[in-house]
Amino acid sequence: MNAWDVANYTLLALxxxxxxxxxxxxxRNLMLCAxxxxLASNxxxxxxxxxxxxxxxxxxxxL
Incomplete structure (x- = not known):
């Protein structure tokens, strides 16, 4: 597991x-943030x- 996997899983969990x-x-604003x-986690x-x-x-x- 590297740093990108950790970032992906963290964003997914959040x-x-x-x-x-x-x-x-x-x-609605919280669901938009979610x-x-x-989208960012992907x-x-x-x-x-x-x-x-x-x-x-x-x-x-x-030049």
Whole structure:
């Protein structure tokens, strides 16, 4: 288990918890936050890997 797995599981747990609490309290804002957390838990690893690869393969030169 690496750091990305821990981040994914943490965001997933926070998202599910916020979703349950938002539903119980009838809080739309909390459920929106839960949806964003669940969305982030699904794509944070791919996004960060893409940024790192793009930065490493950048062919920019100074003028």
């Amino acid at each position: 998202g599910v918890t916020a979703l349950v609490l938002g539903y119980r309290r009838s809080s 949806g964003l957390l669940l 794509g944070v690893e791919d996004f960060s890997r893409g940024v790192a690869e793009g930065y490493a393969n950048a062919g920019a030169r100074t």
